[in-house]
Amino acid sequence: MAGKLEIIVLGSGPSCTTPNLACLTRDDSSINAPCRCCSSISESTDDAMAAGGRKNMRGNTSAVVRKTWSDGTQSYLVQAGVGSGTGLKPALDFKIIDAHKEITIAGINFLPFEVQHGTTDVTVPMTVSAAKGNHDTSVPSSPEEFSQEATMKIKVPYMTLALLIEDKILWMTDTNVLPDRAWNILLHGVNKEGAIVAPDSSKRKLPMAFIDLADHMMIGRAHLDLRGFIETLDRLEPECTFAIGMNHTLCHGEIVALGQEAEGQRPMGYENAFIEKALYGDISKLANDGLFARIQQKRLHFRPAFDGMTVSMELEDAMANV
Ligand SMILES: [Zn+2]
Numbered sequence: 001m002a003g004k005l006e007i008i009v010l011g012s013g014p015s016c017t018t019p020n021l022a023c024l025t026r027d028d029s030s031i032n033a034p035c036r037c038c039s040s041i042s043e044s045t046d047d048a049m050a051a052g053g054r055k056n057m058r059g060n061t062s063a064v065v066r067k068t069w070s071d072g073t074q075s076y077l078v079q080a081g082v083g084s085g086t087g088l089k090p091a092l093d094f095k096i097i098d099a100h101k102e103i104t105i106a107g108i109n110f111l112p113f114e115v116q117h118g119t120t121d122v123t124v125p126m127t128v129s130a131a132k133g134n135h136d137t138s139v140p141s142s143p144e145e146f147s148q149e150a151t152m153k154i155k156v157p158y159m160t161l162a163l164l165i166e167d168k169i170l171w172m173t174d175t176n177v178l179p180d181r182a183w184n185i186l187l188h189g190v191n192k193e194g195a196i197v198a199p200d201s202s203k204r205k206l207p208m209a210f211i212d213l214a215d216h217m218m219i220g221r222a223h224l225d226l227r228g229f230i231e232t233l234d235r236l237e238p239e240c241t242f243a244i245g246m247n248h249t250l251c252h253g254e255i256v257a258l259g260q261e262a263e264g265q266r267p268m269g270y271e272n273a274f275i276e277k278a279l280y281g282d283i284s285k286l287a288n289d290g291l292f293a294r295i296q297q298k299r300l301h302f303r304p305a306f307d308g309m310t311v312s313m314e315l316e317d318a319m320a321n322v
Contacts (some may be wrong), residue, residue, distance in 0.1 A: 004068040005108075005166055006312040007210070012305040013058025014214055014223075014247045023248060037248040050271065052252025055306040061173045061245045063210075065165060067108045067315070075106035101194060111164040113185050116177035118222025120158040126150045158222070168313065170209035170238065173245050176223050178232070186236060206238045207313060210305065213243035216250055217283040226250070226284045230291060233300050241302035242311070254278075255304040262295045262302065 011017075023038035037056050040048035068074045102111045162172035162182065170186065178186075181196070188197040189204060211232055214223030223245060224232060233241055243255055257271035258278055266275070279287035286292040 003070050003315040004312050005169065005315050006064075006066040006068070006310055007165075007169060007171075007208075008064040008066060009242075009244070009305045009307060009309045010062040010064060011059030012244050012246065012307050012309070013060060014245050015060055016247070017060055018056055018058045018246070018248045020248045035248050037251045040251060040253075050253045052254075052256070052304075052306075055252040055304070056248070057307060058246060059307055063171070065108055067106075067166075069107075075108060102190075109166050111167065111185065111190065112161045113164070113182050114159045114179065115162045115172060115175040115182050116157045116179065117160040117174045118158050118176060119155040121153045122156050123151050123153055126152045164206075166315065168207050168315075170206055170211070170236075172210065173212050174223065175212050176218070176221065176228065183235070203237075206236070207240065208311065209236065209238035209241045210244045211236075211238075211241055212245050213250070213255070213304075214245050215247050216278075226278060227286060227291075230284075230286055230295060233302060234291060234294055234298075237298060237300060239301065240311075241300065242305040242309075243302065244305045246304060250304075252304050252306060255302075259302045259304075262292070263299050264296065 019038035019041055020035065022032075023035040026032060026034065036047070036051055040051035040053055041057050043049055043053035066074060102109060104110070157177070160174050162170065162175060164170055164185065167189065184196045184199050186206065187203045188199055188201055190196055211229060212224045213226065213229040215221070215225045218225040218228075229243060243250075246252075246255070251274070254271050254274040257266055257275055260266035260270070261275055261279075278284045279292055286295075
């Protein structure tokens with residue numbers, strides 16, 4: 001029996017939210033130019049409308065998942081653990097015990113899997129020889145030569161969780177790198193035993209994906225930037241994608257224009273300056289190596305999420321069981 005699955009976006013912005021505090025407190029004497037994204041929230045000019053206006057008002061990433069069964073029964077699941085601002089929280093703070101097994105909460109099926117969210121420092125012991133250095137294996141002959149304990153800090157990948165909801169919707173905020181296992185789950189799925197389907201089997205295309213897009217450009221950080229977002233789309237090829245977690249370097253209208261450009265539907269002149277910067281500028285260079293041409297050829301549909309946005313899809317076999 002048919003049912004419905006909905007995602008209601010409560011927050012589409014980064015942990016620091018937009019408008020950005022620095023932009024809100026900037027005065028006329030500041031050497032920095034006014035930020036178009038934050039300024040547009042007042043919707044007082046034509047440019048502000050084009051940039052996205054109030055859709056640039058983005059709270060910390062969060063969402064409600066709502067499932068409706070054919071008899072009208074509904075269940076809701078609200079993302080918890082938002083607002084920490086540290087960037088070190090799991091993407092969705094459900095009570096997940098094992099990140100490698102499917103879970104069902106309130107009748108909604110989730111498959112959590114690990115993705116990388118930047119790096120974190122860990123302190124590890126380091127044994128050094130006082131007299132002869134690290135690589136000397138000879139037996140010490142005096143107390144001064146005995147090893148002493150020291151510690152060192154190393155950077156390791158910080159892993160967080162993305163979710164596949166009802167095997168149809170990807171919710172993947174707070175990530176900059178997808179490990180092979182994550183790609184295999186997304187492209188090939190898991191069988192009833194929870195094993196990843198053989199990667200040499202045919203590739204599937206998810207009907208809907210929410211994918212991290214934090215910044216126009218990020219180097220060595222914990223999120224996808226514009227190029228990383230487009231590269232992820234190129235490989236994943238979801239039927240419908242929403243960017244989520246955007247900061248004030250990206251206006252709503254600019255991402256809409258890029259999505260329209262990919263589909264060959266951008267109105268004449270709309271956001272020309274941004275498209276030029278994204279495709280040919282020194283930062284993203286989306287057009288330089290054929291990446292954006294591939295996206296255009298595939299006509300992938302992507303748009304920015306915004307606070308209050310609701311998207312839904314029909315579910316087959318949605319029997320009430322809660
Ligand atoms: Zn700003």
